[in-house]
Each structure stands twice: as structure tokens, then as C-alpha cells.
Amino acid sequence: MARAVPTRTKLGFTILGWLVGFLIFFPILWTVLTSFKTEGTAIATPPQFLFFAWTAENYIEVNARSDYFKHFANSVIISVGSTLLGLLIAIPAAWAMAFSPTKRTKDVLLWMLSTKMLPAVGVLVPIYLLFRDSGLLDTRLGLTVVLTMTNLPIIVWMLYTYFREIPGDILEAARMDGASLAKEIVYVLTPMAVPGIASTLLLNIILAWNEAFWTLNLTAAKAAPLTAFIASYSSPEGLFWAKLSAASTLAIAPILILGWFSQRQLVRGLTFGAVK
């Protein structure tokens, strides 16, 4: 039976919910608003919220000064590429750990996760040198590889959790029905794991899209994705808030749209296993 909650409590929590939501969303809103201001109004005190002279000049200037679509293409290639490469490695790994675990499986999983606890800057120098010597600096291939590595533990963990939810009985039934290992994977396991694989894919594209540390440190011009595009506007010549905001808005818009359309899948993915 549902508990009876007094209206006042409900109202209180609703207001609190909206407040927290607004607080989280505010920086994005402010960025979008600022991108339509002139540099002058952008730094005006007191800040102007809605009633200012709206202008699109920042967008025009940003596009004129740097090639948005080149950065956009780099971002797409790097984030999608690293996620697909990660899935290719992680699916068999998660599969093995979920369906024929050994005594060490848990340790392996924790060890993988522990690599995420290491501050990235701790390995910056060795990786930078490796990249320099193998000619991977400022290449899309190099970034794809490095982002695959950084996100691999998360991909493996997510897939492992999904695969664990697939009842072993069904796989055994397939075995009884005469399916070889390959057929078992193709006809039974993969179709059942599709929702899990899809949400892993989405989440990792978003993570890779937003990744700034490696993308900023290992690229200069050729392979620079949208993170570098934004960063180029916080330049030594001073801060141009309005242009920076326009660049940021352009950079986050695609992923925001992707996130919006796939939010159901994402929420399901993130709470998978928590609620059956």
C-alpha cells in the first residue's frame, strides 16, 4: 500500500526537486544566454538575465574564426570510434567474466576499476612521450586509442552487469538445443543483451565526447575535437565570455540532443539491476 504523504510535504519536495534541477541546469542555461550577448553585456554588473539586446554575432564570428565542422567531425570520429573499439574488446571480456567466472574474476574487475582512480595527469608524461615517439600526437587514431583505454573499465563493468542479468538457464537451454558457442552468442546472447549494449554505447559516447584532459593535451590542430575548440576561446589575449559561450553551446548541443532522445535508454542503463 502506498503511504499517505501530506500535501504540504509533497509540495515541499516538489519545490526542492525543481530547485535542485534548476541549479544543475543553470550553468548550461547561463552559457546559452551569454552566447547571445555582446562581449560588453556578457560581463556587465549586475548580470543581465533576459532583457538584453539579443545577437547572433558570436556564432558568426566563432564560425569565421575556427572551423566548427572540422572539430565536430573529429569529436564524432573519436567518441564513436573509441566506444566501438572498446565494445569490441569489452564484449568478449565481460562475457567470459559473467558466464564462466573464476576465483579471480572479482579481483580482475576491481583492478580494472582501480585504474580509473589513478589521476590521469600521473601518466601524462609517459603517454605523451609514447605518443610523440610513435607519431601519434595530434592524430585521431591516437586519441581514439587513448579514450578506448580510459573508458574500457567502465564499458567492461557495465556490460558485465548486463550479462549477469541474463539467466544462465537460457544459455543452457540453447546448449541443450544444439547451439554451438558461436551460435549461442549470435542467436541467443547478443539479442538478449542488445538493450545493455546500446546503453553502454550511448553512455560511453557521451563520456568520450566530454573528455577534455587527453583531448587537450594530445592534440594541437589536426585531430582537435570540440573540447579543444572551446578551450581555444579562453586564450592568452583575454577572456571573451560571449564567444566562449557560443563555442561551448555549439560543442555541447549535439551531445545534449543525443542525450535527450536517448534518455529513456540511458536511465534504464544506469539503473539496470537496481530495479527489476
Place this chain on the structure above:
Amino acid sequence: MGEIRLDKVHKSFGSTVVIPQIDLDIADNEFVVFVGPSGCGKSTLLRLIAGLEDTTSGKILIDGEDMTARAPAKRGLSMVFQSYALYPHMSVFGNIAFPLKMAGMDKSAIEERVRDAARILNLTDYLERRPGQLSGGQRQRVAIGRAIVREPKAFLFDEPLSNLDAALRGSMRLEISELHHKLQTTMIYVTHDQVEAMTMADKIVVLNAGHIEQVGSPLELYRSPTNLFVAGFIGSPRMNLITGAEAEKLGAVTVGVRPEHLQLSTTEGLWKGKVGIAEHLGSDTFLHVDVDVDGIGQLTVRADGEVGMRHGDSVFVTPVDGRVHKFNQEGDAL
């Protein structure tokens, strides 16, 4: 043909011994039920026969051929799982057709076999549905359909009815028994429910802690259990077990009398007591009688449905001649 022989089969997981050693012969066309409390090794034994677990030692022979190291699909057996284990992303047709597709059969032959199976199991109208859109009983029938299309040497059932409600369980029990008559194929059925065991089996194998306690027809087990475990496990309600002075009077350490073999009288009898709870089922009444004699305690008596006794009434209880089971110190029948 579907003759199965277990020869000194032993199974342990690491240092945990699940099945110390079992020898068992299952004849062709026999309906054998493995019954026992949970954790007795009955499911493991079934999985060993299926090939889903490897034996630690011993041999499994099917139709005289050593299948111990053979892959599950190569043993010619079909299995129905407790959870049904249907493929959720395939239609009923797809589920039933799956083993045939894996066997590389051509499309028209698959279609024919699936339609046949669906007809036998009353699933024709549901062939296009997904398992998620079916009731528990229908899902179970799909699982059975998937098992029968392969025309296996033997069927293995792993507690197939335990996820169903009581009424459905009753009717599925009949359906499976009927299927056995129709298909004339060996069936091995695992359950913890002794009613299922009694009603369906040609032969019951009672298991306890990985050992076979007794093998026999349902009535053999009911009439002459070889030990206390079987005596207590087979029959519902449970056999009344009496120890102490009253048992010694009859020359045994433990004496067992089934509830239906106790006579009630308001005027005379062996043991005097008071009626405690009376459970009226309509056809029968189960009376729980608190006996005044030391060492007996409460006895369950199965009486006529219309018996007019109530809580607190004084009664006499007397075991029927020749229906008293006697056991020694070790719990073996005398």
C-alpha cells in the same frame, strides 16, 4: 530407445561432495521421478545426465553408449527447465523451431514439426506471440514443445511445475503424464513435491544428501519404506512417528503409522487423547489429536470428511493392524 544407466557416478564441486556415488538403471519408456528435499543432489544428478555438469568420476551410458564426455546436444536428450528458459526475443514458433534450426533442418520440415508439436500442446493460436505475452502454463507448454520437436531419446524435467499455481500444477501434471503415454519416451522428472512423484512416476528414486534412499514404484514406497527418511518423505500428511516406551512395546525403536491408518473412536481404543485442530477439507478431515500417553505427543489422523468431532473432544486412537511400520536404531525398517 532411451535406456539410461548411471555407473558409479560421483560429483563434487571442489571439496564439497554433492553425489558420493550413485548407480541407477532407467529402462526405456520409463517415467522416473527423482524426489528429495532441496539440496539432496537431485537437480545435479539430472544436470549430469544432461551433460550440463561434468561428472567427477563414473560413467553415464545412454542406450549402452558411453556419453560421459559427450556435449549436451550430442546426447539426444531434451530438457525442460524450472524457469522455462524460453528465448524471450523469439516468438513461440521461433522457440520451438530453435533446436531444429540448430540441427540444420530445412524450413518446410521445421514448419511441419513445429505445427505438429503446437497442435499436441494446444499452442497453435499462440505461435506468433512472444513468451512475455503468455501465461505461466502456456510458457511451460512452449518449453515442452521445444523439447518434443527434437524427438529425443529421453526427456529431462527439472522441477517444471514449481513456478505454477496449485490449480495449474494439477492440470499440467495430467498433461505431462498424458504426453508420456502418447510419446512413449523415457522421462526423468525432478521434483521436491512428493505428490507429483506419487501421481506421475512409474518409478520413484528418493534421494537424500546425494544418496539413493530407495527406488521403487510409488505404492512400494508407500507400503514398505525401507527407512525412516522415505517413510517420512512419502505420503501426505506425513507419517506419524512414535518413539519411546510405546514403540518399545511394539518391539521397535521408532514406530510409524500413516494418518489414514489410525482409527478414531469416542468410546474405546489404544491411545486416549483430545482433538486439537481439525482441518476440514470436505473430502477428508485431518484431526490433530493430542495423545495423553507419554512419548506420543500429537498424532495426525485422517478421518472422514463429515466426521463430527470438534476441538477439545475426547477420542481414542488405534492403529490399523498390519499397517504399523517399525524401525530400528539406525532408522532402517524391520
